[in-house]
Amino acid sequence: MKRTVPLIITFVVGTVLILSVFIPPMENLGENFTLFFDIIAVFAFFLGGGNLVRVHFQKISRKSDDFQFSFVTLIGFFVMLSAGLFKIGNPGDIASSVTADGSLFNTIYQSVFVPLSSTMYALLAFFVASASYRAFRAKNREATWLLIAAFIILLGSTPFGTMLTSWVPESWSIFHIPNLAVWLMSSPNLAGQRAIIIGIGLGVVSISLRLILGLERTYLGDDSA
Amino acid sequence: MKKTTIITFAVISALFLVSWIAKGMFTEGSSPFLDGFLVTLAAFLTLAIMSFLYKDNPYYKFAEHLFVGVSAAYAMCLGFWSTIVGNLIPRLSSGISEFFKVSYIEGDYNFIYFIPIIFGILLLMRLSPRGGWLSRWPLAFIVGTTAGLNFVRYLRSDFINQVSSTIVPLMIDWQGFGHFFSNLNFSATGQLVMMFSNLVIFIGVTCGIIYFYFSKEHTGWFGRASKIGIWILMITFGASFGYTVMGRISLLVGRITFLFRDWLEIIS
Amino acid sequence: MTVLNPLFAISAQTIGITLTLIIIGLGLAWLFWRSFSGKEVDRRIIFIFIFFSVAAPILFKISFTFKAIPIVSALYDKVESLPAGSTVLISYDFDPAMAPEVQPMADALSRHCLSRDLKIIYMCLFPTGQGQLEETFRTVVREEFPNKKDGIDFVNLGYKAGGEGVLNVIVTDFEKMFPTDVNSVPYGDIQVFDNIKSCQNLDLIISIGGGRPGIKEWVLFVGDPGNVPMAAGVAAVVAPQLYPYFPNQILGLLGGVKGAAEYENKMRDEHEQFKDMPTPATTMMGPQTLAHIVVMAFIIIGNILYFRNKRREEG
Numbered sequence: 001m002k003r004t005v006p007l008i009i010t011f012v013v014g015t016v017l018i019l020s021v022f023i024p025p026m027e028n029l030g031e032n033f034t035l036f037f038d039i040i041a042v043f044a045f046f047l048g049g050g051n052l053v054r055v056h057f058q059k060i061s062r063k064s065d066d067f068q069f070s071f072v073t074l075i076g077f078f079v080m081l082s083a084g085l086f087k088i089g090n091p092g093d094i095a096s097s098v099t100a101d102g103s104l105f106n107t108i109y110q111s112v113f114v115p116l117s118s119t120m121y122a123l124l125a126f127f128v129a130s131a132s133y134r135a136f137r138a139k140n141r142e143a144t145w146l147l148i149a150a151f152i153i154l155l156g157s158t159p160f161g162t163m164l165t166s167w168v169p170e171s172w173s174i175f176h177i178p179n180l181a182v183w184l185m186s187s188p189n190l191a192g193q194r195a196i197i198i199g200i201g202l203g204v205v206s207i208s209l210r211l212i213l214g215l216e217r218t219y220l221g222d223d224s225a
Numbered sequence: 226m227k228k229t230t231i232i233t234f235a236v237i238s239a240l241f242l243v244s245w246i247a248k249g250m251f252t253e254g255s256s257p258f259l260d261g262f263l264v265t266l267a268a269f270l271t272l273a274i275m276s277f278l279y280k281d282n283p284y285y286k287f288a289e290h291l292f293v294g295v296s297a298a299y300a301m302c303l304g305f306w307s308t309i310v311g312n313l314i315p316r317l318s319s320g321i322s323e324f325f326k327v328s329y330i331e332g333d334y335n336f337i338y339f340i341p342i343i344f345g346i347l348l349l350m351r352l353s354p355r356g357g358w359l360s361r362w363p364l365a366f367i368v369g370t371t372a373g374l375n376f377v378r379y380l381r382s383d384f385i386n387q388v389s390s391t392i393v394p395l396m397i398d399w400q401g402f403g404h405f406f407s408n409l410n411f412s413a414t415g416q417l418v419m420m421f422s423n424l425v426i427f428i429g430v431t432c433g434i435i436y437f438y439f440s441k442e443h444t445g446w447f448g449r450a451s452k453i454g455i456w457i458l459m460i461t462f463g464a465s466f467g468y469t470v471m472g473r474i475s476l477l478v479g480r481i482t483f484l485f486r487d488w489l490e491i492i493s
Numbered sequence: 494m495t496v497l498n499p500l501f502a503i504s505a506q507t508i509g510i511t512l513t514l515i516i517i518g519l520g521l522a523w524l525f526w527r528s529f530s531g532k533e534v535d536r537r538i539i540f541i542f543i544f545f546s547v548a549a550p551i552l553f554k555i556s557f558t559f560k561a562i563p564i565v566s567a568l569y570d571k572v573e574s575l576p577a578g579s580t581v582l583i584s585y586d587f588d589p590a591m592a593p594e595v596q597p598m599a600d601a602l603s604r605h606c607l608s609r610d611l612k613i614i615y616m617c618l619f620p621t622g623q624g625q626l627e628e629t630f631r632t633v634v635r636e637e638f639p640n641k642k643d644g645i646d647f648v649n650l651g652y653k654a655g656g657e658g659v660l661n662v663i664v665t666d667f668e669k670m671f672p673t674d675v676n677s678v679p680y681g682d683i684q685v686f687d688n689i690k691s692c693q694n695l696d697l698i699i700s701i702g703g704g705r706p707g708i709k710e711w712v713l714f715v716g717d718p719g720n721v722p723m724a725a726g727v728a729a730v731v732a733p734q735l736y737p738y739f740p741n742q743i744l745g746l747l748g749g750v751k752g753a754a755e756y757e758n759k760m761r762d763e764h765e766q767f768k769d770m771p772t773p774a775t776t777m778m779g780p781q782t783l784a785h786i787v788v789m790a791f792i793i794i795g796n797i798l799y800f801r802n803k804r805r806e807e808g
Contacts, residue, residue: 002358011368017373021718031662031669036341037370038655038662038670039313042304042365043345045654048351049301069290076294084302084491095326095677097625097651098306101631105302109624111263112270113299114589116292117621118479119274121590125477125784127279128470129543130536137799142459147792149463150470154789157471157751158782159557171410179413182463182562185736187422191429192461194387194737195454198430199437199468201383208372208379219368220361225756227598278540303620307675308654315672328679330672374657379715382742386717392742465733468749472594472703472729475750477547478777479593492552493502 007214014212052077080108129176149184230283237284241269244488251490268488271480313338393423393432429457509553517546517668517783521790528798539791546783555779561755564736568724568745569759571697572602574603577610579696580689584711585615585622586631586702591728592625597774598726598753599625600700604770605760606645607638612685614695616650616671618659618706623652632771644678648685651675660714664692693719703728708735712742726752729763756801 013033020030043075056070074084089104099106138144155161159210161177169173210216250263273288315322316338319329343365351360397419399405409417435447436454443451485492520542527534550556561569575581575632583602587595606613617623626649634641641647650671653659662670667689668680680686688694692715700708700723708725716723727735729749739746749757753774760767 001699006361009362009365010369010372013369014376015375017370018376021377027665031248031666032337034371034374034433034655034658034661035312035669036338036344037367038308038653038658039338039341040344040367041349041654041656041658042308043341043348043363044367045297045300045304046345047348047351049297050349052297052412054352066286069286072287072290073294074394076292077298078290080295080298081301084298085305087407092676093326094324097623099627099649099650099675101627106624106627107263108295109299109621112269112291113295113482113621113624114592115267115271115483116274116288117296117589118476118592118643119271119596120289120292122473122476123274123277123479125255125473125547126540128232128473129784129788129791130539132470132788133534133539133795136792136795138796139799142455144454145459146463147796149460150466151463151468151789151792154785155471157467158785160782160786171412171415173413174411174415174418176413183413183418183422184460185733186461186564186739187425188429188457189464189733190736190739192433193734194391194426194430195433195437196461197734198434199388200350201379201387204375204379205384211372212369212376218403219364279537287630299624300620303623303652304654306596307623307652311651311653311673312670325677327673327677370658374661374714378718382713382717386742387737390737461733463728468729468733470785470788471749471751471781474543474547475594475729475777477588477784478544478750478780479518480553481544481548481551482593486550492554 003217003220007217008222011212014208018212049077049081063173076112080105083108149188152177152184153181156184241426242264244268245335248488264487267326267483271484277479313341317342393426394421395423395427428453433457494688497547497662500574506553506555509549509556510717513549513553513555513783514544516549517542517787519547521787521794525794525797528794528808536713543604544594545690545788546787547780550571550779550783554776555783556776557778557782558758558775559751559755559778561759564614564739564748565752565755566745567740568699568726568747569756571722571724571744572609572611575609575611575696578612580612580614580694581606582614582687582692582695582698584698584700584702585617586619586707587625587704588619588621589625589634591703592726593777594750594753595701595726596625597705597750597777598747598756598774600629600771601753601760602701603629603633604637604744604767607634607641608764608766610646611696613647614643614650614674614685614689615647617652618656618700618710619702620652620654620705624703626651629735643676644674644682645684646685649675652762657710657714659691664715664719666691682735691719695721697722698727700726701726703731707731708743709738712738716742750774750781754778760803768771797805 016026017033019032020026053074056073058064059067059070060074083104084098085104087096087098087103089095089102089107090098090100090141091102092100099109136147136150138147155164156178161181173179207216211219244265245258248264249258250261251257252260252264254260262300266475270288270291273284276282277285304453310325310327314325315327315330316332316335322329347359348363349360350356398416406418411418431452433448434454436443436458441447461477480491509659524534524538572581583599583606585599603613615626615629617626630649634647638646643649651674653670659670667686671680673679674683692698696709698715699720700711702708704724708723708727711725712723715721723742724745725735725743726747727749728753732746732748732752733749735743735746735748747753751774754777757770757772757775760773761770
């Protein structure tokens with residue numbers, strides 16, 4: 001029951017979805033399975049929320065390090081959850097959008113979620129700059145290629161790139177830095193990314209096959225669970 | 226609690242109040258003090274996260290913990306209203322559909338929609354210390370669906386189509402050697418550059434793949450091709466770095482613009 | 494605002510630019526001297542540099558315009574070529590963290606499509622996309638196109654969980670995935686869908702995003718199997734990864750804020766009606782430029798020091 005049933009489920013679902021591409025009458029079954037998948041994905045959100053609450057209640061009850069901040073997480077969670085589930089302050093009725101302009105849910109989103117989320121990622125600008133100063137060195141030939149490419153792209157996206165090479169004649173225009181940056185993106189970068197995509201593509205295909213055939217079972221964990 | 230901690234907290238609280246009152250007094254609209262509070266809150270949360278650049282501190286931790294709680298609840302609410310109310314309930318019960326004011330979808334086989342509910346409940350069993358193993362069934366369903374969906378799509382789009390796009394003519398707009406040499410130039414849109422680009426793509430992709438092939442020792446011609454592959458990949462990563470800098474700076478511009486325009490109102 | 498001078502009328506902007514460049518130049522010289530004399534440079538000084546190089550151009554409104562590169566023009570030309578009444582799907586597959594880069598693209602594309610009387614279907618693969626979509630509705634759709642009617646000229650389908658799962662259904666059947674729009678209006682009552690059964694009936698799909706699920710999933714699950722014209726506007730971080738799909742699998746791509754600025758400029762250059770439209774991405778190119786220069790200066794200083802130290806060690 002613990003291992004056989006999941007292996008059968010994976011095999012049946014995976015096989016049906018592959019066959020639904022080749023056999024049109026099976027298309028509807030494939031669509032239904034994907035719709036089930038979408039609904040289960042929402043339960044995964046619930047699982048994530050439940051787990052978050054459990055972990056933070058545990059931290060509070062055990063008085064772990066910085067447990068006071070767990071109250072912040074829980075209050076933020078329950079306030080947002082209530083605002084969303086009960087559509088508090090929503091200008092329309094129950095049928096209107098949960099994110100409607102003016103609702104408490106949208107207000108918290110705009111005033112709390114947006115600044116927190118975007119600033120968290122904006123911090124990376126500082127760390128990228130710091131890394132450029134401390135770690136971006138032409139230590140060998142490979143690193144030099146990387147550095148030159150990055151430099152051309154950075155220069156190509158500023159007006160200085162245009163200014164520096166504006167004297168280059170039209171018949172040599174590939175050496176205009178903005179043109180060189182475009183060429184770099186659409187030729188060597190394209191080639192490198194394509195090699196990676198093909199490699200990943202083959203990897204996904206083979207791991208999918210191994211999962212469907214039950215050769216890859218690590219997602220089931222161990223039996224002690 | 227240290228004296229400096231209390232003073233810092235008092236100063237920040239006072240600044241918050243000043244900002245709130247000032248924004249409330251000078252903001253136009255139907256509810257200026259509420260709008261003033263919201264903008265001040267957003268600004269102080271922005272600054273709280275930015276304070277991490279100096280060093281880790283309680284204000285950053287406050288903001289970070291708040292973010293975790295709010296974002297989890299946001300996803301749950303959206304999932305509930307869009308998919309549970311939008312897709313599941315209309316297929317299960319006309320009574321509940323009426324309550325949520327969504328149209329009931331009649332169908333002979335609607336009972337099959339109890340399957341995702343059962344799987345969903347089994348997934349939540351992961352929170353239970355005893356029934357955790359039951360969550361493997363929905364997990365198997367998720368894994369099976371992902372594998373089944375990805376198998377064909379990746380094969381078609383990321384393998385066959387990519388290989389097909391790489392097999393491109395190396396001689397573009399070819400009208401003989403005379404025409405080629407008489408129009409020879411390094412124009413960005415010229416024939417020579419176009420031909421060279423296609424050559425770089427073909428050789429780059431081939432050598433890049435050779436670099437990722439680890440079942441044969443990288444020596445001789447294979448090693449040399451692998452070396453070219455590394456160079457191409459390094460140029461690729463360099464280009465990605467350049468774009469990453471651009472992306473990260475944009476996010477910072479976004480936040481500073483918010484602080485200057487919406488909060489401090491020093492720019493229009 | 495201008496500061497009058499007996500000989501010249503020097504704008505405050507010029508003074509600001511000059512001051513900014515002088516401060517940054519002096520700062521970099523100090524950084525170079527300090528590093529060269531073997532003293533440690535605190536990371537927070539680097540942070541201040543970046544903050545200043547971004548903040549100053551915002552304050553002094555320094556911005557630059559860029560000519561659209563072919564991959565950007567391709568999307569613009571496609572939108573221009575669509576006859577009025579064509580249906581375009583714009584998917585908001587991003588969160589607030591990517592918004593400064595991609596929200597300007599989303600707004601510009603919405604503006605462009607609505608002004609050409611194209612019908613727009615909005616949807617999201619990110620839960621946060623629905624919140625960002627409200628922003629477009631508030632600032633572009635309702636503000637600039639008050640005559641466009643919900644359900645007739647555009648429709649907001651909102652978010653659905655499942656990513657690839659959603660795409661795998663809508664590639665053959667919209668109604669199955671979206672029995673109602675975001676305001677619970679039944680599918681059958683939405684005029685935009687009168688001749689649309691699935692994504693295969695659409696004239697263009699544009700995914701705005703930068704994460705997963707995003708344009709890659711759109712190509713894999715809708716563009717290629719359904720043979721639907723696809724385009725994208727993405728965060729700069731993922732733009733290089735999407736070049737292999739151009740032009741066979743995606744017909745155009747706006748990469749980062751530069752791509753958005755190029756699109757905005759093309760709209761302004763080619764249409765009189767867009768002359769005064771908001772151009773947030775173009776405004777961002779000033780800070781971008783200065784920050785790029787500072788980052789390049791950091792790389793140069795770092796490498797000069799590296800080679801000097803290396804030579805010393807070898808010596």
